[in-house]
Amino acid sequence: MVSTKITSLLTAIFVAVVVLGASSTARATAEVDIMQDSSTKDSDVQQGTQVVIKAPPLVIEGPSTEKTTVSGLSSDGKVRVEITSSNPAINEVMSIDIKFRDSSGGSLKQHANYDIIAIQNGEEILSLSGAHVHDGHGTHNTTPLTSDDSVDIRVILLGFGLPDDQNNWTGPAGEILYFNVVPEFGTIAVMILAAAITSIIIISAKSRFGTIYRF
Numbered sequence: 619m620v621s622t623k624i625t626s627l628l629t630a631i632f633v634a635v636v637v638l639g640a641s642s643t644a645r646a647t648a649e650v651d652i653m654q655d656s657s658t659k660d661s662d663v664q665q666g667t668q669v670v671i672k673a674p675p676l677v678i679e680g681p682s683t684e685k686t687t688v689s690g691l692s693s694d695g696k697v698r699v700e701i702t703s704s705n706p707a708i709n710e711v712m713s714i715d716i717k718f719r720d721s722s723g724g725s726l727k728q729h730a731n732y733d734i735i736a737i738q739n740g741e742e743i744l745s746l747s748g749a750h751v752h753d754g755h756g757t758h759n760t761t762p763l764t765s766d767d768s769v770d771i772r773v774i775l776l777g778f779g780l781p782d783d784q785n786n787w788t789g790p791a792g793e794i795l796y797f798n799v800v801p802e803f804g805t806i807a808v809m810i811l812a813a814a815i816t817s818i819i820i821i822s823a824k825s826r827f828g829t830i831y832r833f
Contacts, residue, residue, distance in 0.1 A: 688797045692775060692790040696721055699773055705801045706738065706769050712760040712799075714744070714771065718778075719754070726754035731776040731787065736760050738769045750781045771797040 736744035777787030
């Protein structure tokens with residue numbers, strides 16, 4: 619009888635964790651969709667002499683136990699930006715690994731120029747303008763996070779070419795790509811696991827007490 623109850627509790631824990639994991643991914647997708655929907659309403663925004671074209675919907679891969687990978691295409695479909703970051707954790711620095719690829723072959727695009735901004739709960743945790751990566755691969759670190767909530771990342775494509783030869787840069791320029799990184803398990807999942815473990819301990823203790831009482 620007791621073993622059956624424990625088995626049922628463990629099954630419930632497993633189902634809850636799976637559902638919460640799925641809901642985290644779904645929430646990330648929904649947040650990206652909302653941002654993309656709003657971007658289509660002002661898809662051509664004049665900023666000085668530059669037209670900003672918002673990026674198409676992103677493909678979310680993950681999250682995993684330690685890292686999350688998100689990727690997105692430029693509006694012309696020629697550039698794929700991939701971001702692999704550590705999952706948000708309170709008081710920890712979040713590492714952001716960024717790659718610029720040719721979408722047709724997957725090779726890294728050299729001399730990528732871009733701005734990158736990361737925001738958590740309305741606060742900038744990373745802001746870098748005029749970044750340049752020679753081999754199309756860069757790494758950035760945020761300031762220590764104040765919570766384990768999701769992080770929004772914006773990458774503004776400035777063009778491809780040598781940093782001192784801006785007149786000859788090629789590719790998308792002024793295009794904004796949005797990314798969202800969500801931790802795998804939130805506070806609710808931890809609370810469910812703690813409550814379930816406590817219940818198992820209480821049931822086991824009652825079982826032992828009942829056995830001693832009968833003897």
